Amino acid sequence: MFRTVFHYILTTLFLPPLIHAQTSSVLIEMRGIEQDQLNGALSLFGDQRGKAIASYLNKNVLIVATSAEAKVLSERGFEFTVILEDTSRRTLFKRALYGSSMTLSSFYHSYDEILAEADALHERRPDLITRFAIGKTTQEKRTVYAIRISNNVAGRQDKPAILFNGCHHADEIMGAEICTALMNELVNKYGSDQSVTTWVDRYEIVIVPVVNVDGHHVVSSGIDPRWRKNTHDTNGNGVLYEYPEGVDLNRNYDFNWAHGGSGDPMSIRYRGPYPFSETENQAMRALADDYRFVLSLTYHSQGEVIYYPWIWRERKAPEDKLLTELANGLGSSIRTMAGDTTYKAEYGAGTVGQSYPWLYGRYGTFDFVVETGKGAHIFPDSDAAAILESNLEGIRYILDRGNGPGLTGHVRDARSGKPLEAHIWLPDIDMEDIQRRTSLERTGRFFRLLSPGKHRLIVLKNGYEPEILPEVEVGKEGWTPVEIILRPLE
Ligand SMILES: [Zn+2]
Numbered sequence: 001m002f003r004t005v006f007h008y009i010l011t012t013l014f015l016p017p018l019i020h021a022q023t024s025s026v027l028i029e030m031r032g033i034e035q036d037q038l039n040g041a042l043s044l045f046g047d048q049r050g051k052a053i054a055s056y057l058n059k060n061v062l063i064v065a066t067s068a069e070a071k072v073l074s075e076r077g078f079e080f081t082v083i084l085e086d087t088s089r090r091t092l093f094k095r096a097l098y099g100s101s102m103t104l105s106s107f108y109h110s111y112d113e114i115l116a117e118a119d120a121l122h123e124r125r126p127d128l129i130t131r132f133a134i135g136k137t138t139q140e141k142r143t144v145y146a147i148r149i150s151n152n153v154a155g156r157q158d159k160p161a162i163l164f165n166g167c168h169h170a171d172e173i174m175g176a177e178i179c180t181a182l183m184n185e186l187v188n189k190y191g192s193d194q195s196v197t198t199w200v201d202r203y204e205i206v207i208v209p210v211v212n213v214d215g216h217h218v219v220s221s222g223i224d225p226r227w228r229k230n231t232h233d234t235n236g237n238g239v240l241y242e243y244p245e246g247v248d249l250n251r252n253y254d255f256n257w258a259h260g261g262s263g264d265p266m267s268i269r270y271r272g273p274y275p276f277s278e279t280e281n282q283a284m285r286a287l288a289d290d291y292r293f294v295l296s297l298t299y300h301s302q303g304e305v306i307y308y309p310w311i312w313r314e315r316k317a318p319e320d321k322l323l324t325e326l327a328n329g330l331g332s333s334i335r336t337m338a339g340d341t342t343y344k345a346e347y348g349a350g351t352v353g354q355s356y357p358w359l360y361g362r363y364g365t366f367d368f369v370v371e372t373g374k375g376a377h378i379f380p381d382s383d384a385a386a387i388l389e390s391n392l393e394g395i396r397y398i399l400d401r402g403n404g405p406g407l408t409g410h411v412r413d414a415r416s417g418k419p420l421e422a423h424i425w426l427p428d429i430d431m432e433d434i435q436r437r438t439s440l441e442r443t444g445r446f447f448r449l450l451s452p453g454k455h456r457l458i459v460l461k462n463g464y465e466p467e468i469l470p471e472v473e474v475g476k477e478g479w480t481p482v483e484i485i486l487r488p489l490e
Pocket of ligand 1: 169172250300301
């Protein structure tokens with residue numbers, strides 16, 4: 001009885017301050033952990049395991065756990081070192097992902113540094129590279145830039161366009177580095193390297209190193225290395241960077257938007273209140289409308305895998321054979337960090353509101369998500385350098401592969417000769433899952449990668465007689481040209 005009362009008094013005396021104190025968390029490191037051991041340790045965290053693990057590199061795992069969770073791990077026989085204890089999980093993640101400096105390594109670029117490099121290249125070769133604004137960020141109104149590289153960059157050209165983009169997700173910063181390295185590579189080696197010269201002569205190459213400029217700032221300036229979404233103040237309290245608020249820019253595109261991500265603003269996959277609610281996505285839409293890219297690489301981290309369109313319920317993409325060939329070619333050209341194998345190609349879902357189903361479904365762009373590296377989002381310098389180098393090989397594959405075989409042509413008005421935006425319909429391939437492909441209004445031009453052989457082509461435009469080409473023979477190499485003249489209906 002006495003003990004119970006005593007216990008009661010103790011509890012009432014000591015419980016209130018304990019409740020009000022912030023629980024302390026710890027950053028712990030376990031060394032030499034195999035994947036199955038790691039799974040065992042992480043089972044403790046249930047569906048929060050993704051939020052607990054900071055990185056798993058070279059069999060060393062960094063975990064942010066509450067003191068109670070660390071105690072359970074210890075009781076279960078896991079040996080670990082406590083690196084840091086703090087009441088702020090953000091602080092522990094900074095220590096885990098930035099290292100002891102608690103700030104991002106200078107290996108990585110800030111957005112201003114990326115733009116400064118583009119400007120320095122432009123200064124030297126104004127004929128080859130230019131940068132232009134494509135929009136503003138949703139929350140902080142920073143300008144989002146694209147960089148265009150071609151052999152006559154002053155004006156727009158009538159050539160196939162290829163897109164490279166990074167950092168829809170702010171913490172997946174390798175994408176910005178790969179895009180920056182690519183820009184330097186193309187301009188610096190033009191004229192001396194035969195392949196680079198061919199690519200720059202052949203294409204309009206557009207690079208958006210950072211789609212999520214506000215989020216990239218949060219990660220690159222050392223505020224929070226976990227930041228994934230944009231910085232949209234989704235709870236509207238006027239306070240920025242309250243992890244995990246914001247909109248997932250890779251769930252905000254309008255192709256099957258409602259089926260992807262989460263409707264919960266505090267989910268790390270929050271798709272936003274409606275499709276294209278975010279101005280970063282609007283900027284990408286304007287760019288895609290203008291260029292109708294033939295190919296695109298979209299960089300994320302991590303997993304050493306290529307995702308491509310698509311499995312949509314049971315159905316594959318209309319151009320599955322060709323997409324699979326390219327995805328496999330791309331994957332097998334990029335070495336993994338372990339160096340013993342290459343990236344795997346896997347179907348992505350058609351129903352996610354991400355960039356690849358949107359670019360493919362709406363525009364016919366073959367967009368491949370490249371999940372660079374494995375075990376972290378932010379990599380130590382030496383790993384980052386190796387990931388960068390191996391991914392440049394993937395880019396070489398894509399730039400070689402973007403020159404057909406395929407069909408290209410112009411659509412023009414028979415009377416005025418003016419270019420026309422018309423439907424380019426391949427009825428034996430195109431299904432209703434995808435939006436009808438069109439020629440560009442500005443030039444009447446279209447490009448379509450195709451397998452060599454005979455294809456049935458129908459060109460349609462309201463107010464014009466349809467043009468039917470029952471057998472167009474696409475050659476084994478390069479672009480097979482067709483010129484389409486549409487006659488207005490009387
Ligand atoms: Zn991502």
